[in-house]
Amino acid sequence: MNVDLFPVALSLRVAAVAIVLVTPAGVALAWLQAKRRYRGRALVDALILLPLVLPPSVLGYFLIVLLGRQGLLGGALESVLGLRLVFSPAAAVIASCVVALPLLVKTAQPALEAVPREMEDVARSLGLSEPRVFARVTLPGAWRGIAAGVVMAFARAVGEFGATLMFAGNIPGRTNTMPLEIFAAYQAGDDGRALAYVLVLTALSCGVVLLAGQLAPRGFRS
Amino acid sequence: MSRLEARFRVEVGGGRFAVDVELGLDDGVLVLFGPSGAGKSLTLAALAGLVRPASGFIRLDGVTLFDSQTNTWVPSRRRRVGYVPQHHGLFPFRDVVGNVAFGLPRARRTAADPVVAGLLAEFGLDGLADRVADLSGGERQRVALARALAVEPRLLLLDEPFASIDVGGRHALRQRVRQTLDRHRVPAVLVTHDPREAFELGDQVVVFAGGHGVPAGPPEQALAAYSVTIEGTAVATVDEGGVRRVRLQDASLVAAPGSLPEAGPVRLVLSGGGAESAGKPGGSEDR
Numbered sequence: 001m002n003v004d005l006f007p008v009a010l011s012l013r014v015a016a017v018a019i020v021l022v023t024p025a026g027v028a029l030a031w032l033q034a035k036r037r038y039r040g041r042a043l044v045d046a047l048i049l050l051p052l053v054l055p056p057s058v059l060g061y062f063l064i065v066l067l068g069r070q071g072l073l074g075g076a077l078e079s080v081l082g083l084r085l086v087f088s089p090a091a092a093v094i095a096s097c098v099v100a101l102p103l104l105v106k107t108a109q110p111a112l113e114a115v116p117r118e119m120e121d122v123a124r125s126l127g128l129s130e131p132r133v134f135a136r137v138t139l140p141g142a143w144r145g146i147a148a149g150v151v152m153a154f155a156r157a158v159g160e161f162g163a164t165l166m167f168a169g170n171i172p173g174r175t176n177t178m179p180l181e182i183f184a185a186y187q188a189g190d191d192g193r194a195l196a197y198v199l200v201l202t203a204l205s206c207g208v209v210l211l212a213g214q215l216a217p218r219g220f221r222s
Numbered sequence: 223m224s225r226l227e228a229r230f231r232v233e234v235g236g237g238r239f240a241v242d243v244e245l246g247l248d249d250g251v252l253v254l255f256g257p258s259g260a261g262k263s264l265t266l267a268a269l270a271g272l273v274r275p276a277s278g279f280i281r282l283d284g285v286t287l288f289d290s291q292t293n294t295w296v297p298s299r300r301r302r303v304g305y306v307p308q309h310h311g312l313f314p315f316r317d318v319v320g321n322v323a324f325g326l327p328r329a330r331r332t333a334a335d336p337v338v339a340g341l342l343a344e345f346g347l348d349g350l351a352d353r354v355a356d357l358s359g360g361e362r363q364r365v366a367l368a369r370a371l372a373v374e375p376r377l378l379l380l381d382e383p384f385a386s387i388d389v390g391g392r393h394a395l396r397q398r399v400r401q402t403l404d405r406h407r408v409p410a411v412l413v414t415h416d417p418r419e420a421f422e423l424g425d426q427v428v429v430f431a432g433g434h435g436v437p438a439g440p441p442e443q444a445l446a447a448y449s450v451t452i453e454g455t456a457v458a459t460v461d462e463g464g465v466r467r468v469r470l471q472d473a474s475l476v477a478a479p480g481s482l483p484e485a486g487p488v489r490l491v492l493s494g495g496g497a498e499s500a501g502k503p504g505g506s507e508d509r
Contacts, residue, residue: 118311121272122366124298125305126325126373136324140315 060166111145230278256430
């Protein structure tokens with residue numbers, strides 16, 4: 001049995017970059033949905049949820065249509081910046097971002113909603129600007145839920161398969177993340193190699209579920 | 223000139239609920255009195271700068287905080303108005319000192335700061351449990367008051383401050399709050415649906431009903447329907463069988479129109495909290 005560590009390192013690296021990119025955007029979106037009432041909020045809510053519901057292959061298809069070499073944005077990226085995303089590790093990062101974002105938003109949003117408006121109003125009356133209200137009241141009150149969201153999103157990013165296969169391909173030494181490698185190894189009849197990655201991913205997921213449980217938000221006493 | 227002067231209309235839910243308010247206060251405590259859902263808390267939020275009224279004006283110490291005609295709106299953080307919400311809004315992720323000093327600059331957020339130390343001593347918060355979640359209702363209220371006073375507000379806003387406190391402890395706490403307000407010489411607006419609170423704490427009352435908040439004078443006048451006053455001159459006192467009987471000369475009962483019979487024998491029993499409702503700090507009517 002020949003187990004290559006490259007897919008393990010690649011998967012972790014791709015997921016880590018995706019989380020760094022997705023966390024600020026996800027927390028901002030969750031805050032917007034939790035704390036503001038605006039026209040079109042329900043539509044934004046639906047759009048956030050969509051990647052969670054759509055088949056990953058459909059997401060991959062959309063990513064190719066949007067960012068592929070002949071894509072709506074991809075063509076411009078390549079001709080202007082010389083950037084070619086498809087079949088690159090960056091494409092795997094983007095695919096992971098798309099599937100991780102809704103999980104992060106949907107876990108962080110209730111935690112932000114649970115921070116009583118009363119507390120934020122007191123902070124405002126004490127002279128805090130909106131960014132400071134967020135940094136000194138909302139965030140400390142909701143960090144457990146946000147952290148749980150980040151952890152879950154990381155696990156989802158590590159495990160991303162369908163959209164990654166479509167958009168990043170399965171190029172050994174370049175885009176072969178663990179989930180892709182499991183599929184490829186099993187197809188090739190190398191069950192031992194598949195099992196090794198299966199065990200790594202299973203252990204990782206178990207750890208994540210336990211950690212997220214530890215981080216479950218605690219209620220506020222009013 | 224009044225320190226606080228306001229006349230405005232607040233709307234919520236796209237105008238589904240609206241309340242028109244008029245109020246003024248020189249010093250002391252202005253009580254916003256009325257049933258729940260009458261718009262008292264909404265009025266307080268407007269004074270705090272947390273809800274923008276649809277029209278009208280709010281002036282405090284000669285400064286216009288809101289004026290719909292000139293499109294003036296000073297946000298809450300620049301009003302220097304202390305706000306104590308119904309459930310106190312303590313920060314569970316800060317200890318007692320961290321709560322009291324929350325509105326101060328970072329370098330002053332310690333028990334060593336003179337203002338913080340003074341408030342901790344004044345409110346008996348020294349050596350209290352560090353976790354605010356472990357505090358009693360009365361202690362939480364003291365922390366919330368001290369926190370609001372730490373930034374030296376020009377006006378204090380109290381929303382049902384005794385709602386989460388045991389009925390038995392409210393009388394003493396009301397006295398404490400009143401003393402605190404007098405000591406700090408900060409005018410206050412207090413929301414309550416409890417006539418006792420209005421009598422004990424209020425100097426002036428705005429009565430809320432039917433979508434309007436209207437100035438109605440001092441509590442005795444504004445809340446006549448909730449009080450009975452016995453006036454007269456004591457001429458003889460007998461203590462017997464565990465009670466005190468005082469004979470009054472030229473005595474009369476003063477109460478809301480229609481609440482007392484026009485002629486015939488009268489017997490009025492004020493018991494427990496009932497008698498308290500006619501009491502005012504320093505007044506002669508004790509329970």
